[in-house]
Structure formats: C-alpha cells, structure tokens
Amino acid sequence: MGADWTGAEWGSSQAAGRAAERRLGLLAIPLALTVFVIDTFTDIESAIAVLYVLVLLLAATALSRRGILRVAAGCALLAVLSFFLSHWHDMDLSTVLRCGVSLAAILITGALLVRDHDSRALLVRANTALARSERRYRGMFEQARISLWEQDFTAVTAALDALRADGVTDIAAHAQANPGWAREMGAAVVTTNVNDATLELLGAAGRAEVLGPLERFLPAEDPALPQILLALWDGRDRFEGRAQLIAADGRTLTVLLGISFPDDGVGFDRVVVGVVDITQRERTQEALLAAQAELARAARAATLGALSASIAHELNQPLGAIVLNAQACLRWLRRDPPDIETAAKAADRIVRDGKRAADIVQRTRGMLVRDTRCDETIDLRQLVEEVALLLERELSAAAAVLVTGFAPDVPPVRGSRVALQQVLINLVTNGLHAMAEAGTPRRELTVTVERAGDGAEVRVAVRDRGRGIDEASRARLFDPFFTTRPDGMGMGLSICRSTVESCGGTLTAHNHAEGGAVFEFTIPAALPEPPTPAPAPAPAAAGPSPAVPARED
Ligand code: ADP
Numbered sequence: 001m002g003a004d005w006t007g008a009e010w011g012s013s014q015a016a017g018r019a020a021e022r023r024l025g026l027l028a029i030p031l032a033l034t035v036f037v038i039d040t041f042t043d044i045e046s047a048i049a050v051l052y053v054l055v056l057l058l059a060a061t062a063l064s065r066r067g068i069l070r071v072a073a074g075c076a077l078l079a080v081l082s083f084f085l086s087h088w089h090d091m092d093l094s095t096v097l098r099c100g101v102s103l104a105a106i107l108i109t110g111a112l113l114v115r116d117h118d119s120r121a122l123l124v125r126a127n128t129a130l131a132r133s134e135r136r137y138r139g140m141f142e143q144a145r146i147s148l149w150e151q152d153f154t155a156v157t158a159a160l161d162a163l164r165a166d167g168v169t170d171i172a173a174h175a176q177a178n179p180g181w182a183r184e185m186g187a188a189v190v191t192t193n194v195n196d197a198t199l200e201l202l203g204a205a206g207r208a209e210v211l212g213p214l215e216r217f218l219p220a221e222d223p224a225l226p227q228i229l230l231a232l233w234d235g236r237d238r239f240e241g242r243a244q245l246i247a248a249d250g251r252t253l254t255v256l257l258g259i260s261f262p263d264d265g266v267g268f269d270r271v272v273v274g275v276v277d278i279t280q281r282e283r284t285q286e287a288l289l290a291a292q293a294e295l296a297r298a299a300r301a302a303t304l305g306a307l308s309a310s311i312a313h314e315l316n317q318p319l320g321a322i323v324l325n326a327q328a329c330l331r332w333l334r335r336d337p338p339d340i341e342t343a344a345k346a347a348d349r350i351v352r353d354g355k356r357a358a359d360i361v362q363r364t365r366g367m368l369v370r371d372t373r374c375d376e377t378i379d380l381r382q383l384v385e386e387v388a389l390l391l392e393r394e395l396s397a398a399a400a401v402l403v404t405g406f407a408p409d410v411p412p413v414r415g416s417r418v419a420l421q422q423v424l425i426n427l428v429t430n431g432l433h434a435m436a437e438a439g440t441p442r443r444e445l446t447v448t449v450e451r452a453g454d455g456a457e458v459r460v461a462v463r464d465r466g467r468g469i470d471e472a473s474r475a476r477l478f479d480p481f482f483t484t485r486p487d488g489m490g491m492g493l494s495i496c497r498s499t500v501e502s503c504g505g506t507l508t509a510h511n512h513a514e515g516g517a518v519f520e521f522t523i524p525a526a527l528p529e530p531p532t533p534a535p536a537p538a539p540a541a542a543g544p545s546p547a548v549p550a551r552e553d
Contacts (some may be wrong), residue, residue, distance in 0.1 A: 014485045025062025028055045029069070032078065049079035049102030053109045060113040068117060072110030076103055107287070147275040149196040151214065152262075152266040155188035160233055160287055171233040175226050176442060182226045186215035191224035201255075201277055203248040218253060219244050223399050226260065237263040242396060247281070254282045289393075304489070307364065318353040323347040370476070373414045374503035377526040380449045380458060381406050383417065387424045388447075398432045400443035404486040410444070411525040413458050415503040420523070423499050423507075426492045427462040427519045432487065434466025434517060451520050461520035468511040496521075 022082055037047040049474050052075035059071045083099040141148055160171075168174050176180050194210050202217070204210050210217075224243030224418045231239040239259040244252050258274040325346045332343035356497050373511045388395075388402050395402055413420075424447070431445045452459035469477065476482040483490030493507075500507040505523040 003473065008480060009315040012524065017428060021061040023311040023440070025059050027405060031055050031058060036078050036082060040078070040085050043086075043126070044337070046097040047102045047105075049082060049099065050105045051078055051137045052076075052079060052106050053101065056109050064116055065117050065121075066528060068110060068113050072113075073107055074108075075106045079106065104446065141193075142195050144195055144212070145197055147201045147277070148195045148257075149191055149198060149275065150193040151271050151273055152190040152192050153271050155190070155481045156185050156232065157268050159185065159188060160229070171230055175229070175239055177475050183220070185229055186225050188212040191356035198275070199353050201253070201275065202245070203251075205248075217245050219246055221399070223396075224257065230255075231259075232261065237261050242278075253277055254279045272338050275440065285393075311360070311364055315357055317359070318357040321353045323348050323358075325353065349449065353461055374419075376417050377412045378415055379412050380410060380421060380460060383421060384424065384449060384460075387421060387428065390421075391425065391428055394429065394432060395445075398436055398443060400432055400435060402428070403444055405446065405448040407448075408451050410451060410458055411455070413523045414526040415505075415523050419499045419503070423521065424460070425495045426496050428518070430492065431462055431464030431466065431517070436462050437485075439464045451525075456524040457523065459520055459522045461518055463516055463518045465516040468515060468517045469509055474509075478507070481549075493519075 028105065032052065033054065035048065035051045038044065038051075042048075055075055056068070056072055060068050079099065079102045083095070087095045087099075110445045141150075163171070163174065171277045175313045191211050191214055194207060194484055198210065199207065202210060218278055220246045227241055228239050229395075238261060241257055243255055243257045245255055247253055254277075256276040258276075258279055259271060264266060291491065307519075327439060329343045329346035329350065332339040332346060382406055383405075388404065391402070428445060428447070434441075445462065448461045448463075450459055451457070473482070473484060478493050479490070480494040481490040482494075493509075500521045500523065503523055505521050507519065507521040509517060
C-alpha cells in the first residue's frame with residue numbers, strides 16, 4: 001500500500017513518454033538521408049557511414065524489435081550502396097576496410113538495441129503486473145467487510161532488538177518489572193492506513209482520527225498487547241487472539257485479532273492486522289453463561305435441599321433407635337444389680353444402628369460421585385490440553401495464563417475421563433478464585449504432569465499464585481460443605497477427593513515455598529495392553545492340544 005506509483009499515474013506517464021519517443025524517432029529519417037548524401041557525394045576520407053549508428057539510436061526509441069532490425073538492415077544497405085556509388089572506380093583496401101568498420105558498427109549497435117529493447121519490454125511487463133496486483137490488493141483492502149489496519153512495527157522491533165542486545169532474555173519478566181513498558185510499545189506501533197470497515201467499527205469520522213500511534217485505542221489493562229509483544233519476541237510469524245479496543249465514542253469493543261508478521265525480518269513497516277468485532281457475540285454468550293450458572297446454582301440448591309431432607313429422613317430412624325437403645329442400656333446398667341446381659345444386647349443394637357447410619361452416609365457420598373467407572377485409558381497431556389481449552393474464557397476473563405509442563409515419559413493412566421476432567425476443572429477454577437481473591441498481579445497457573453511411585457502412578461499438580469491455604473482451613477479443606485467463599489458450596493474438593501480415590505489415587509494439598517497453593521493428585525498408570533493371543537491351533541481329534549491346557553470349570 002502507499003506505492004509511489006498508482007496504476008493510473010503509471011499509464012499516463014507511459015503514454016507521454018511514448019509520444020516524445022515517437023517525435024525523436026522521426027528525426028532519424030532526415031538524419032539517414034543526410035548521412036547517405038555526405039557519404040555518397042563528398043570525398044571525405046573516413047568512415048562516414050558509422051554515423052548510421054546515430055540514425056539507429058534515434059529510430060530505436062520509437063520502434064519495435066522488428067522495426068529496429070529493419071532500420072539496421074536499411075542502414076547497412078545504404079552504407080553498401082554509398083560505397084559502390086562513390087568507390088566503384090577507385091576501390092582499394094582502405095575504402096573496403098572503412099565500409100567494413102561502418103557495417104560492423106551498424107550491426108553491433110542494432111544487436112545491442114534489440115537486446116536493450118527486450119529487457120525494456122520485460123521491465124514494462126513486470127511493472128504492469130505489479131501495478132495490476134497493487135490495484136487488486138488496494139481494492140481488496142478498501143472493500144473488505146472486515147476491519148483491516150496497516151501498521152508500522154519498526155520502532156517496536158528496534159526496541160526489542162535493543163533489549164536483546166542489553167542481555168534481556170525473558171521478555172515477560174521484563175514487562176512485569178517495568179509496568180509502563182508495554183504501554184510505551186503500544187505508542188510505538190503506528191497505524192499507517194485503515195479501510196472503511198475499520199472506520200465503521202470504531203465509529204470514526206475519517207482516517208485522520210485513526211492514523212497515528214495505536215495506544216489510544218487500547219484499554220490500559222488489556223493483556224493482548226503484552227501477548228503480541230511476546231509473539232514478536234519469539235519470532236512467531238502470526239498472532240491470533242482476543243483483544244479489546246476503545247471506539248471513538250468511548251465504548252469498549254471485544255475483537256478477534258489476526259496479525260501476520262513478515263517472516264524474513266523486513267516489511268515490519270507494513271504489517272496487516274485483521275480485526276473482527278465479537279462484542280455482541282460475547283455479550284450474548286456471557287448472558288447465556290450467567291443464565292446457565294444461575295440455573296446450575298438453583299439446581300444445586302434444589303438438589304442440596306432434597307439431599308438434606310432425604311439424609312435427615314433416613315438418618316432420623318437409626319439415630320432415634322440409637323438414643324432409645326442407649327437410654328435402655330443405661331437403665332439396665334444402673335439397676336441394682338445391673339443387668340449386664342440385657343444392657344449388652346442394647347449396646348449391640350446401638351452398634352447395628354450406628355453402622356446403618358454410616359452406610360446411609362456412604363451411599364449419599366456415592367450418589368454425589370455418581371459411580372465413577374475407572375476403566376478408560378487416558379492420555380493426561382490430551383486431558384490437560386482439553387481442560388485448558390474448556391477454561392479458555394475463564395482464564396481470559398481472569399487475565400490469567402495456564403502454563404503446562406509434561407515430563408517426557410509419562411504413561412497413560414487408568415480412570416474416568418469425564419471425572420478426571422471435572423477434577424482438573426475444579427482445581428484450576430479454585431486456583432483462579434484464589435488468585436482473584438488475593439489480587440495477585442502475576443496470574444499464572446501451572447499444571448505439571450510427571451511419573452510418580454516408581455512409574456506405577458502419574459502425578460498431576462496444579463499450582464496457583466494466590467495466598468495459599470491458611471492454617472485454619474488446612475484440616476477441613478476436603479470436608480463436605482467446608483467453604484470460605486461467600487458463594488461457595490464447599491463440595492468441590494470433597495467430590496474431587498472421592499473421585500480420585502475411587503480410581504485408586506490420592507488428592508492432597510500443600511503450600512508452595514514461593515507462595516500459592518499446590519493441589520496434586522496421583523492416579524495409577526494404565527497397564528500395558530496384553531498382547532492379543534495368537535489364534536489357538538485346531539484341537540487334535542484325540543483331545544486338547546498340549547500347548548493349550550484344557551480349562552477346568
Ligand atoms: P468452594 O470452592 O465452593 O468453596 P471447594 O471444596 O472447592 O468449595 O473449596 C473449599 C475451600 O478450600 C474453599 O472455600 C477455599 O477456602 C479452600 N481452597 C480451595 N482451593 C484453594 C486454593 N487454590 N487456594 C487456597 N484455598 C483454597
């Protein structure tokens with residue numbers, strides 16, 4: 001874009017040039033006649049015919065390839081004709097040589113002019129193609145219904161190069177240590193052109209309102225800018241992600257950004273950025289999610305009510321019986337003499353009813369965990385990546401990043417895919433809540449997966465950078481209904497632990513030495529599939545083959 005020549009300018013300048021060349025070319029005719037007359041009718045003893053070279057040079061400006069060849073041939077003929085006319089009677093070696101030199105000059109000049117003509121034609125064709133593609137590109141840019149920006153990133157790349165030269169190796173840490181730096185870089189990105197769709201998107205009256213430093217369209221807290229800088233730092237050839245833009249009337253728009261960076265290091269002055277407005281879609285989705293969350297909360301409350309009523313109802317009977325039997329037991333013991341045998345029977349009934357109450361509690365827990373079937377082989381890397389994808393919105397809303405680390409030799413595990421996914425979602429969501437409550441500036445969650453227990457198990461650890469687990473909560477974290485959050489239910493960790501344990505693993509929590517909590521669970525590795533047995537040879541008529549022992553039922 002912004003080419004020095006537009007297609008129309010190129011065309012009209014070419015036409016003007018051609019007219020001037022034609023005028024110059026016409027001068028060749030009188031010049032050729034003059035040379036012929038001097039060469040034929042004067043007795044100047046030199047190779048006058050060499051001057052036909054000038055005729056050729058003048059004519060070539062206006063002629064095609066074939067025209068140049070014809071004029072060269074014509075000049076050569078005129079030179080030979082002059083030679084015969086003026087030297088027919090006194091032909092000697094020097095006159096023949098002079099004529100030869102002239103002919104050689106004419107022919108060499110003709111050949112050079114033809115070559116020059118060919119290269120000029122090639123250049124013109126290339127320029128025309130360039131102008132056409134330039135026009136097409138400009139048309140696409142202007143008419144596209146998606147907002148396109150052309151931006152100059154050279155100052156930013158220069159600043160990044162300078163940082164690298166200063167020995168900076170971790171740009172994220174640099175941005176963290178210098179809070180105003182990303183903003184400065186935003187000011188260094190200069191918008192050089194935008195299309196009409198961009199003006200519509202921003203509600204801007206004209207291009208002049210939009211061109212210039214990008215910074216004024218970016219909200220201060222938007223994490224997109226540091227992410228773009230990171231992509232540039234890593235030398236990536238593109239960036240795609242969600243960002244926010246401030247429109248001309250101050251509205252905040254949510255957009256999807258697509259940026260292609262030049263991969264050869266040049267062209268950072270014309271980086272094209274595509275922007276798609278998803279504000280409305282996001283709002284609808286948010287309303288939908290809020291309604292879903294409200295529905296889920298209502299459903300949970302209803303379930304909880306029904307559950308409490310059913311537990312109360314079911315426990316009422318054994319507890320009542322325990323109290324009655326305990327009172328009877330006391331009475332038999334207080335008799336004089338105490339009736340130990342009848343008291344023991346009452347105590348037996350107390351034990352029986354106590355066990356029944358425990359069974360009821362156990363069954364209720366089973367209902368909550370929903371009979372986890374741990375018979376699937378699961379690739380934890382894939383599971384963690386799925387969870388990262390499922391929680392993309394929550395992470396972005398919390399301005400947090402999820403960093404994953406996978407040890408190289410992690411085997412697949414045996415468990416329930418959906419249940420383990422739920423466990424991870426719970427732990428990551430708890431981490432996000434913890435960091436939001438603590439107001440952590442660096443909102444980073446780390447999920448690591450590695451071998452444990454001599455390779456028989458796999459350990460998954462979720463680390464956040466919140467305040468960590470406080471002393472008062474530590475012992476009760478996994479108790480049902482324990483919560484410190486005003487809108488919490490306190491069932492998440494309890495259900496997570498039951499799920500992990502029902503698949504043969506453990507779930508524990510501790511604080512990290514550098515701050516934040518770590519929740520980690522282990523899960524048994526899947527045993528390698530047994531080799532498929534080879535088809536048994538057909539049994540011999542006399543009985544089972546000795547290699548395949550007969551089954552004893
Ligand atoms: P809820 O999230 O509904 O409170 P949970 O069972 O998931 O229920 O969590 C129980 C409690 O454990 C939380 O209220 C909080 O006090 C504590 N907790 C959970 N995760 C974390 C964490 N990552 N950091 C600090 N405390 C946590």
